[in-house]
Amino acid sequence: MGSIIFWGIIRTAVLIPILWLGVNYLEFQYWWLLITMAVYGVIIHPAIIQYQRFIEQNKEVILDTLCSSCKYFEETAVLCTKLDVHPTRETIPCDGIEWEPK
Ligand code: SF4
Known part of the structure; x- marks a missing residue:
């Protein structure tokens, strides 16, 4: 999950100067269209795809392990909050020694 946020920040940091330069070459009426399409296409859509992939890769851990029924399990990060693993x-x-029911 952290990598999704990290790469979202990187894409945002790259996109801002590109848009800053790009708007000089467009008429004012197209700025918002360009910015909206760029933000969705470069930041939001890839983040959604990465998140769906993350959920798909961790589906079995989230749904079908001992940890999934433990109160220390954080589903959104697929993380044991007690051991930080x-x-x-x-x-x-x-x-299974530290397991406690939700
Ligand atoms: S305490 Fe044990 S069972 Fe519970 S989430 Fe952590 S590793 Fe899994």
Whole structure:
């Protein structure tokens, strides 16, 4: 999840100067159209795609592991908040010892 935000910030940082320069070559009436399309196409849409991919890759961990029923499991980050470790389908970081029901 952090990488989605990180790359969103990077894309925003790259897009702003490009738009800043680009608007000088367009008539005023097209600025908002260009900015809206660029923000959606370069920042929002890739973030949505990355998020969907993230959910798809972690679907089994979120739905079908011991951690998914534990109160320390943070679904949005696929993270054990007690140990600060990412559980996987094969690995339960605490081996079930720290598990507590939601
Ligand atoms: S405490 Fe154990 S069972 Fe609970 S989320 Fe963390 S690793 Fe998973």
